[in-house]
Amino acid sequence: MNKITKKLSFLLALIMLVSMVFTGCSDSKAGDSSASSTNASNSSSGTADLGPGIALITSAAGPNDKGYNQSAIAGLEKAKSDLGINYKVVETTDIPGSLTQLAGAGYKLIFSLEYNFDALIKGVGGSKPIAEQYPDTTFVIFNDNPNVNDDGSVKHKNVVSVLFDVHEASFMAGALATLVNENAAKLFNSGDYSFTSGDAGRKVGFLGGSKSNGITVFGYGFAEGINYVAKELNVNYTFYSDYNAGFSDSAAGATKANTYYSDGANIVYAVAGAVGDGVDAKAKEVKKLSIEVDANKDANQPGNILTSVLKNTEVPVYEIAKNFKDNAMDKVNGKVLSYNLSSGATGITDLSVIESKVTADGKAKWDEIKGQLKTISDKIASGEIKVTNAQAGEKFDKAKLANLKMPND
Amino acid sequence: MKKNNTLLKNIFNVLFPVISALILGGIIIATIGENPFLTYSVMIKKSLFSLDGLLKTLHFAAPLILTGLAIAITFKANIFNMGVEGQAVLGAFFAGVVGFTVKGLPPVLHITLCVLTGIVVGMLFALIPALLKAYFNVNEMVVTLMLNYVVVEIVKFLSQGVFKDPASGYVSTYPIAESAMFKKIFGSNLTVFFFIALIVFGIMYIVFNKSKLGYEVKAIGKNPEFSEATGMNVSKKIIIIMLISGAISGLAGAGFLMSEKYRFTLDFSGSPGLGWDGMLIALLGSHNPVGILVAAVFYAALKTGSDYIGVFTNVPKDIVGVIQGILILLLSVKFFNEQFHLFEKVKLLWKKSSSTDFNK
Numbered sequence: 001m002n003k004i005t006k007k008l009s010f011l012l013a014l015i016m017l018v019s020m021v022f023t024g025c026s027d028s029k030a031g032d033s034s035a036s037s038t039n040a041s042n043s044s045s046g047t048a049d050l051g052p053g054i055a056l057i058t059s060a061a062g063p064n065d066k067g068y069n070q071s072a073i074a075g076l077e078k079a080k081s082d083l084g085i086n087y088k089v090v091e092t093t094d095i096p097g098s099l100t101q102l103a104g105a106g107y108k109l110i111f112s113l114e115y116n117f118d119a120l121i122k123g124v125g126g127s128k129p130i131a132e133q134y135p136d137t138t139f140v141i142f143n144d145n146p147n148v149n150d151d152g153s154v155k156h157k158n159v160v161s162v163l164f165d166v167h168e169a170s171f172m173a174g175a176l177a178t179l180v181n182e183n184a185a186k187l188f189n190s191g192d193y194s195f196t197s198g199d200a201g202r203k204v205g206f207l208g209g210s211k212s213n214g215i216t217v218f219g220y221g222f223a224e225g226i227n228y229v230a231k232e233l234n235v236n237y238t239f240y241s242d243y244n245a246g247f248s249d250s251a252a253g254a255t256k257a258n259t260y261y262s263d264g265a266n267i268v269y270a271v272a273g274a275v276g277d278g279v280d281a282k283a284k285e286v287k288k289l290s291i292e293v294d295a296n297k298d299a300n301q302p303g304n305i306l307t308s309v310l311k312n313t314e315v316p317v318y319e320i321a322k323n324f325k326d327n328a329m330d331k332v333n334g335k336v337l338s339y340n341l342s343s344g345a346t347g348i349t350d351l352s353v354i355e356s357k358v359t360a361d362g363k364a365k366w367d368e369i370k371g372q373l374k375t376i377s378d379k380i381a382s383g384e385i386k387v388t389n390a391q392a393g394e395k396f397d398k399a400k401l402a403n404l405k406m407p408n409d
Numbered sequence: 410m411k412k413n414n415t416l417l418k419n420i421f422n423v424l425f426p427v428i429s430a431l432i433l434g435g436i437i438i439a440t441i442g443e444n445p446f447l448t449y450s451v452m453i454k455k456s457l458f459s460l461d462g463l464l465k466t467l468h469f470a471a472p473l474i475l476t477g478l479a480i481a482i483t484f485k486a487n488i489f490n491m492g493v494e495g496q497a498v499l500g501a502f503f504a505g506v507v508g509f510t511v512k513g514l515p516p517v518l519h520i521t522l523c524v525l526t527g528i529v530v531g532m533l534f535a536l537i538p539a540l541l542k543a544y545f546n547v548n549e550m551v552v553t554l555m556l557n558y559v560v561v562e563i564v565k566f567l568s569q570g571v572f573k574d575p576a577s578g579y580v581s582t583y584p585i586a587e588s589a590m591f592k593k594i595f596g597s598n599l600t601v602f603f604f605i606a607l608i609v610f611g612i613m614y615i616v617f618n619k620s621k622l623g624y625e626v627k628a629i630g631k632n633p634e635f636s637e638a639t640g641m642n643v644s645k646k647i648i649i650i651m652l653i654s655g656a657i658s659g660l661a662g663a664g665f666l667m668s669e670k671y672r673f674t675l676d677f678s679g680s681p682g683l684g685w686d687g688m689l690i691a692l693l694g695s696h697n698p699v700g701i702l703v704a705a706v707f708y709a710a711l712k713t714g715s716d717y718i719g720v721f722t723n724v725p726k727d728i729v730g731v732i733q734g735i736l737i738l739l740l741s742v743k744f745f746n747e748q749f750h751l752f753e754k755v756k757l758l759w760k761k762s763s764s765t766d767f768n769k
Contacts, residue, residue: 098716101716125591125592125593210579
């Protein structure tokens, strides 16, 4: 027993010592570093109101998701090298807490990529909305515009909503998928691919991460794009969809995609984060095609990814950062920034990767397809083609799609 | 003197894994080129030594205290309720449903109604494994564990279907009505829910240490056959224990929804979820209420601290995940040691081998 107490008292003494070292060190160092960082930012920026720079809160997918988050960080990186603004990337599960922390720490521009707006816009549990608590800070949110009152007026002057017209981009992908599927025999070398031909191959698969407006907006736009071309060519398509693929299980994605491929589908489109990697790999294995989303991932499985539907967060992040630097935040504050096909922030890729697989004989047809796509994108821009935007709350009516069957939507 | 010794041992039991985990985590921080002392000081200072941070820590500790207690009471009886996670999530979900469907009630009534819903749902859901265990001797560990996955699918189905908020871009139910929200006290993060958790803690402290039930729980944990032979109705007691556990779990989930999340989303419970964190806390606190209280606050400090790390240093917040992982590893060693007396066996082996060495 004596031994035990001896050991314990030694241990306790050790713990105390360690904790003293901890606090001792920390006091001076924390003070130093914060002081030096403020000095640095003040001297580097020249103007006082940049504060410590720009902060960005990632979504749950994290900063290395090869898409949505990573492009936004690329925008900040560009802002840093071009404009000299420091930035800070924060990964967190407590979005309201981190917004408060960052605003409290003096950040005047905060991007939040996660869907979590209640505390920021409305205020929860009897406390004031965070946007109201920090009126000098601009908060930028994505994919939704909760910043409106019931009468349509703007709630907070210091909140910016960024929306991407991904329904239109998805429409383009649907049109492209159908055009390629119809002309696959002419376009590609038959040894490279093993497409199911004829009516058995007039099927398309869609994998969504969750049944929510942020995801269905892709699926519905895609379906309408397929229907548009199918109607022009007077053929009928079947659209298989699964909105429960989740965002992380790429192995399950490969399995699900395979059920579509083996049923005759030649093209599967995945809007489900890392699940898409599994779909791409399966496409390569069965020598068919997949469609990617968010960033340009065409080169991940060259020749087996038809295109990527872009949602390039880099563009708005950089633009807003530029306004921030130029002290011109009035231009964006309280606004909804909507990025359409012509902005370059959304759309489909330039198709250069898949183009390298097109045979010499198929070149003429390929150029024809590209021309058709151009016409379609012009028609979308002019409003002649209207695509359902589920994200903006528009209702999707599958009965209107005469040339498309959606058995499990 | 004897009592003093066990107290010291308890402190040792809590501190040893924590300190070792922090030291190992510190080494990792140092290897990625950051200052571990600065990182830890940011974490500890912000989450425990500033008023705002401390209140936030206590706020996040509230559901963890409850899930920790919910697990401890079953573990003490040698019943393994691995379903605290599922019971909490399901309780939270239905508390949320009551929170947004019922309208126009005064806050006190509405909150009480939601909390009661959570408790009842948690109890009902714990009743399934309890009955199976008590009357059919079905292994409760397997049943409770698997039922968690059932819950995941049920709430996913419901929140994508009937209870889906169509205005939301992601999978989420409607936000609960203002009258169902626990109000934040003086603009801090703390809500009345923390005090409810403390009251439950007080009750459980008395149940564990001063009541007949507490004694019976211990007896069943030590030897169920003997308890049965002395005239205890063990089946009935198992059901009661599971119901209490389910009720506390349901309360934990409901409270977390009503004081922090305000609407049900698929990532409601976080990862690892409230229930799994509770298991860690119960182990860390050696299944004793005071230990659980301390462990829950510490663990909440670690969790809130991780957000401050992200904001104020360049260390990725994943480091806290690493520390938690090491902690779990160290605790499981302790757990196995308690169950199988590993250290004694190793000691014995070593003694034997060394003695043979001497003979050579």
